[in-house]
Amino acid sequence: MTIEAENVTKGKSKKSPLQPERPATELALLGLLCEGASHGYELTRHFSEDTELAQVCQLEMSLLYALLKKLEKEGLVIGHEEPVSEHKTRHVVELSEEGKQLFEKWLAQPVKRTREMRLDFLVKLYFARRRGGTEAIALVKRQYDYNLSLLNHLKEERKKLQNQESNMYTRWVLEFRMEQNEGSLRWLASCQKELAGE
Known part of the structure; x- marks a missing residue:
């Protein structure tokens, strides 16, 4: 049995290197x-269909509560009960210092893979815009x-393969990634202009 298969059997599925370290939904909550500070029901409203955030990041109430519990267990958020009425309380959560540092570090870093532009980067841009134009720029x-x-x-890698027919597939992959990056660059340049008020 391979290590990977053994880990899955034991309930320790090995994380794919293609997946980000932490899902964008968790970072959106942070x-x-x-x-x-907030509570589950109030946080859920940020992900409802008519919000900007829901255009890129959707989160159902049951999953949101499960993620909050996970983040609390990891020490990234701190929860406490708050009285709502004489016989009723609600669970209020706030960011711990560790959670704040994690979010700020994530927000400051560019996404490393082009495929992460459509979710992770758009979530970053959502929060950067909420903080003001200079942060978004x-x-x-x-x-x-x-x-x-x-x-x-990628262009340098493509040059190396230019005359090697045996690497046709590798060349196709590189060219596809180049096209993706060129499209992302055009879009980012357009965003820069709009944010600068041009």
């Missing part, structure tokens, strides 16, 4: 809690610079 600029360096790296 981002909302950066703005102040800085985020888009960092991502643009990163994607440009990635595109240049």
Whole structure:
């Protein structure tokens, strides 16, 4: 039995290297809690169909409560009971210092893979915009610079394969990634212009 199969059998499924370290839904919750303590029902409203956040990140109530419990267990959020009426309380959560640091570090870093642009980066952009134009401009600029360096790296790799027919598939993969990056760069440049008020 392989290590991977053994880990799955024991309930320890090995995480794919293609997956981000932490899902964008969890980081979105941390981002909302950066703005102040809240409770499950109030947080759920940020993910309802008519909100900006729900356009890229959807989270049902049952999963939201499960994620809050997980984040609390990990020490990223701190929960306490708050009285609502004489016989009723609600569970209120706030960000711990560790949770705040994790979110700020995540927000400041460009996404490393082009496929993460459609979820992780858009969630970052949502929170950067809530903090004001300068933060959003800085985020888009960092991502643009990163994607440009990635595109240049892919072009170098493509040059190496130019005359090697045996690497046709590898060339196709590189060209596909180049197209994705070029599209992302055009979109990021457009965002920069709008954010700068041009």
